[in-house]
Amino acid sequence: MNRFTLLACVAASVALVGCGSKGGGGDVATVNGEPISKDEFVFNLDMKPTVRVMTQAGPVEAPVAGRLGFQVIQDLILRKATLQLAKDEGVYPSDKEVDEELKLRTKLNPNFVTNLTKQGLTLSRIKESLRLDLAREKLITKGITVTRAEAEKYVKEHPNEFMEPETADMLWIFVKDEATKAKVDKDLASGQGFSFVAMQYSQDPNVRRTNGRFPERVVSNMAKPIQDIVRKTPENKPSEWLRASDGWARFYIEKKTPAKPIQMDDAKYTVLQRTLARQRGEAATDLGKRILEKLKASKIEVTDPSLKELWKQAYDNLIKQAKDNPSATTPTSPTAAEPKTN
Secondary structure (H helix, E strand, O other), X not given: XXXXXXXXXXXXXOOOOOOOOOOOOOEEEEEOOEEEEHHHHHHHXXXXXXXXXXXXXXXXXXXXXXXXXXXHHHHHHHHHHHHHHHHXXXXXXXXXXXXXXHHHHHXXXXXXXXXXXXXXXXXXXXXXXXXXXXXXXXXXXXXXXXXXXXXXXXXHHOHHHOEEOOXXXXXXXXXXXXHHHHHHHHHHHOOOOHHHHHHHHOOXXXXXXXXXXOOOOEHHHOOHHHHHHHHHOOOOEEOOOEEEOOEEEEEEEEEEEOOXXXXXXXXXXXXXXXXXXXXXXXXXXXXXXXXXXXXXXXXXXXXXXXXXXXXXXXXXXXXXXXXXXXXXXXXXXXXXXXXXXX
């Protein structure tokens, strides 16, 4: 990922503050008529020992660092402190600024709201998340202005940072033994479609979920041997076999798109101006330290008995950790949405 894409992602990230409906009774699902209550759902969510995380090989289970419910409490306390700090410093985002931010995100990515609402988020929740993002940014960039001329100059001086990466859309087949490899060769030679053969023989554990599609599109993110395969194989042709540590892989190149300069417009220049301002602000101020000071001066009460002692222990640890790493107090986003920049 080039710097502009990375920084645009940072500038355009959205922290999803809460999700779903408010507390109360009722059922969230039924199985053959037997209900799963909201209380049962919340309890098991809170105590869930693992979560599914995405890797290049697909989703995998990973252990959680502490109860999920407690992680949420920590995040929400930090977010409240951040918004209160923004009010203290006179940079709390107005409703108008939130609406303008929503328009910008939608201009950069027309599916911005649609993608989030498909995840169950309401428009008001999305706006709450944008308000937190803006508050963090305004705290960091208070008193800093980057002009359009400065942004244009930066683009001219750093052209390599403003390139859409080389991409390849392709299918693949992974096998672990010579016998299966021979069957693949025989069926492809007989004229059977690559996708059909992949579904028949590929031993990639995610082949059914992905329909045999290779999970990475950006060529520079691929292993060097795969990059070489992509660049020497024509479109609409299968590649030669590539020896892997635990088997063989063969690819079908559907489409290759070379790297090209990003076409800058007003929205992208706005993102760049804000990104450059954020860089300057981060070099001059420590937001984590300021949030820590806000926490120290705040009266925080965790009323849930099962979380009260955990919060006390975490708060003490947070104070200790912040001495060496103040960014530990910077609120994180459980989900981020990246608008398109091209």
